[in-house]
Amino acid sequence: MPDLVLRRARIADDMLPVDIAVTGGRITEIGPELPDVAPEEIDCAGRVVIPGLVESHVHLDKALLDRERANPDGTLAGAIAVTAELKREFTVESVRDRARRVLDLAIGNGTTVIRAHPDVDPIVGLRGVDALLELREEYRGRIDLQIVAFPQEGILRAPGTLELLRESLRRGADVAGGCAYNEADVAACRRHVDLVFDVAAEFGVPVDIHADFADDATDPRFAMADYIAAVTERTGMSGRVALGHMTSLAGLDPVRRADTLARLAAAGVAVVSLPATDMHLGGRADTVNVRRGVAPVRELWAAGVTTAYSSNNIRNAFTPYGNADLLDIGLFLAQTGHLSGAADLNRVLAMATTEAARIVGLAPDYGIRPGVPADLVVLSTRRVADVLLDRPDRAYVLKAGRIVARTTTVRQLHHVPRVDGPPTVEARRAVAHPCG
Numbered sequence: 423m424p425d426l427v428l429r430r431a432r433i434a435d436d437m438l439p440v441d442i443a444v445t446g447g448r449i450t451e452i453g454p455e456l457p458d459v460a461p462e463e464i465d466c467a468g469r470v471v472i473p474g475l476v477e478s479h480v481h482l483d484k485a486l487l488d489r490e491r492a493n494p495d496g497t498l499a500g501a502i503a504v505t506a507e508l509k510r511e512f513t514v515e516s517v518r519d520r521a522r523r524v525l526d527l528a529i530g531n532g533t534t535v536i537r538a539h540p541d542v543d544p545i546v547g548l549r550g551v552d553a554l555l556e557l558r559e560e561y562r563g564r565i566d567l568q569i570v571a572f573p574q575e576g577i578l579r580a581p582g583t584l585e586l587l588r589e590s591l592r593r594g595a596d597v598a599g600g601c602a603y604n605e606a607d608v609a610a611c612r613r614h615v616d617l618v619f620d621v622a623a624e625f626g627v628p629v630d631i632h633a634d635f636a637d638d639a640t641d642p643r644f645a646m647a648d649y650i651a652a653v654t655e656r657t658g659m660s661g662r663v664a665l666g667h668m669t670s671l672a673g674l675d676p677v678r679r680a681d682t683l684a685r686l687a688a689a690g691v692a693v694v695s696l697p698a699t700d701m702h703l704g705g706r707a708d709t710v711n712v713r714r715g716v717a718p719v720r721e722l723w724a725a726g727v728t729t730a731y732s733s734n735n736i737r738n739a740f741t742p743y744g745n746a747d748l749l750d751i752g753l754f755l756a757q758t759g760h761l762s763g764a765a766d767l768n769r770v771l772a773m774a775t776t777e778a779a780r781i782v783g784l785a786p787d788y789g790i791r792p793g794v795p796a797d798l799v800v801l802s803t804r805r806v807a808d809v810l811l812d813r814p815d816r817a818y819v820l821k822a823g824r825i826v827a828r829t830t831t832v833r834q835l836h837h838v839p840r841v842d843g844p845p846t847v848e849a850r851r852a853v854a855h856p857c858g
């Protein structure tokens with residue numbers, strides 16, 4: 423007998439709703455009208471069920487700093503400078519408290535896996551990594567947390583960082599991070615990339631680098647994609663390298679861009695678009711035809727590059743927006759990338775589900791099929807292609823078959839004083855709340 427059955431779940435628009443049986447935290451059977459009765463059943467009543475959302479790139483340690491100090495000029499340099507000042511004051515406790523608030527938001531919004539990039543440098547030391555290592559245990563069973571040791575200040579420019587990266591991985595970080603653009607010149611950027619791959623090889627972990635983050639490709643420090651693709655092939659790291667941002671691709675002429683995209687695809691290097699940050703920081707010097715500065719998603723798809731999107735930052739100097747809601751970011755990406763219609767929107771949704779799962783190394787153990795963990799989200803809409811348009815309530819969020827969040831609708835009475843009519847207006851408000 424299964425532990426749980428979800429009844430009448432819409433998992434694709436071209437098939438009838440199905441029942442999903444869950445036993446021991448994993449999906450055991452999928453089919454129409456399964457006969458087994460379970461102690462717990464959820465009647466989806468034709469609502470959409472998707473696999474848990476995967477936030478493949480987010481900075482939990484720097485989240486929710488916008489009220490402490492804003493970015494003075496809205497540029498990338500301004501954001502790095504403001505955050506460098508603020509992080510001098512970080513403690514393990516302060517990072518943990520802010521990160522916890524974001525994790526709770528993310529769980530309520532249907533995210534079941536997060537890859538986080540805490541800064542690792544002589545300013546903040548390992549306080550961000552240590553805080554997230556604690557949270558990885560605290561939240562086990564509600565959300566999976568991967569930790570990328572991220573050298574935001576550079577490696578060569580910030581002596582001591584290389585040893586801190588190694589120590590992060592010794593303590594249990596999962597991924598070697600990089601910030602290739604934040605070095606003095608192209609030779610140093612390449613050396614930075616080499617060092618990140620060396621550390622990854624030493625500890626047997628994947629690589630995740632902030633790369634190609636500019637409005638155009640005129641400053642070669644911001645255009646490392648070709649080099650990283652070559653290093654990936656040389657080191658046999660195909661399928662284990664992700665690049666965040668990749669905005670300068672959009673500034674290349676189409677022939678060169680197609681060449682770079684083909685190199686990324688052949689090398690098995692994935693791309694994570696971060697549109698909320700990139701739209702906010704990009705195009706700041708433009709006075710006419712302000713650039714969008716977002717990775718060319720449709721061309722990445724056509725080239726066969728594994729491509730996800732993610733939040734990157736939640737309310738800080740880099741991105742003063744966000745609720746850790748991947749459906750919000752997905753709609754924003756669709757709007758900025760000229761993506762519309764059922765085929766495009768389903769593919770954008772896949773960027774935060776199956777594609778992102780592949781990037782964080784979960785592909786064999788992810789999805790809606792027998793044998794994989796029951797990380798599932800029941801959405802209050804009845805058509806998969808409408809998920810990003812509706813951004814529906816997350817009615818149930820399941821992690822390994824256990825309900826970790828629900829959204830309930832409450833009635834609220836707003837008192838509106840009027841002299842000639844009824845005194846109240848009734849509204850309905852959805853409230854997401856983590857459970858367990």
Ligand SMILES: [Zn+2]
Pocket residue numbers: 479480481539632666734
């Ligand atoms: Zn980032």
